[in-house]
Amino acid sequence: MGNVFGKIFTITTWGESHGKSIGVVIDGCPPRLPLTEEEVQLELDRRRPGQSSITTPRREEDAVEFLSGVFEGKTLGTPIAMNIPNADARGKDYNEMREKFRPSHADFTYQSKFGIRNHEGGGRSSARETAARVAAGAVAKKILSVGGQVEIRAYVERVHDIAMAEMNEFPSLNAVEATPVRCPDVEVAEKMIARIKEVRDKGDSVGGVIICRIRHLPVGLGEPVFDRLEADLAKAMLSLPATKGFEVGSGFAGTLLKGSEHNDIFVPDNGKIRTATNRSGGVQGGISNGEELYFRVAFKPTATLIQEQATVDVHGNATSLLARGRHDPCVLPRAVPIVEAMTALVLVDHWMRHSAQNEIFKFL
Secondary structure (H helix, E strand, O other): OOOEEOOOOEEEEEEOOOOOEEEEEEEOOOOOOEOOHHHHHHHHHHHOOOOOOOOOOOOOOOOOEEEEOEEOOEEOOOOEEEEEEOOOOOHHHHHHHHOEOOOOOOHHHHHHHHOOOOOOOOHHHOHHHHHHHHHHHHHHHHHHHHHHOOEEEEEEEEEOOEEOOOOOOOOOHHHHHOOOOOOOOHHHHHHHHHHHHHHHHOOOOOOEEEEEEEEOOOOOOOOOOOOOHHHHHHHHHHOOOOEEEEEEOOHHHHHHOOHHHHOOOEEEEOOEEEEOOOOOOOEEOOEEOOOOEEEEEEEOOOOOOOOOEEEEEOOOOEEEEOOOOOOOOOOHHHHHHHHHHHHHHHHHHHHHHHHHHHOOOOOO
């Protein structure tokens, strides 16, 4: 069903927001990959709640534990199971939501589809589930770094109507992590933080845009016709909570150009073939072309507001709801490592598919 992602390098996530724990099972990871819990923990620490004044006050250490698949610091080639306990679950904060549907949440659709739902923090629909994806993404990142020195860097480009200028250089991880909003432009980051605090104090929320950039990616990743690289990246990004848009390369702005202005002209470069520009965003015909791959993901404002809103109950009666619980006034800062994780999962899966098709039969 919809809890499994990938074709060769696959993950299955499990658990609910306020259950005992959440976790992930990875299948298809190569054997003998050096891997420690500490490496996975580094990525989880970037995503965990309660890390700054502009995120949810929920306190979770997100301490990951390997249950299987790793022995003496190396992967076995068998399924890797990871467990992440929910240490600060407070299901009782959501008692009112047992009978009332939260506006713009999955409450109504889950109830309609399954005839039952976990009302405590949204259960399976909660963004808490993404911790499992980040744990799996940490393993995928390790494979990419060992196999090809691939670098993935996501950062917040816009919060509400506050945006940073386009950044030509590839930002360092330290530059992204320098501020709690994860925008590498410090001056703009300060304005973003002030805006988030402003709406938080009013019980409101804001959204924005994250850009993700990947370099040192080989040519050839992506499958025609339905499994184009950007199509699978779009699916991965739009599977994240609160996402409402995806664009690769020039995206929607490219529609304002003529073909003569938009085309990426091929040029020779020391025996290699490159493009003079990169409006394609590193993908042509659904296949990576060796240029920097970049895309943007739009996130809506957090749906949970600390304001009274009109709604209906499970019986269809009009009522009102003042949401409780602990929530991010803006999801973008903590979404950065999640975007990177899902990117890594897509790239590893496609790299393995490419190798299976092209490497094993080189003699043909």
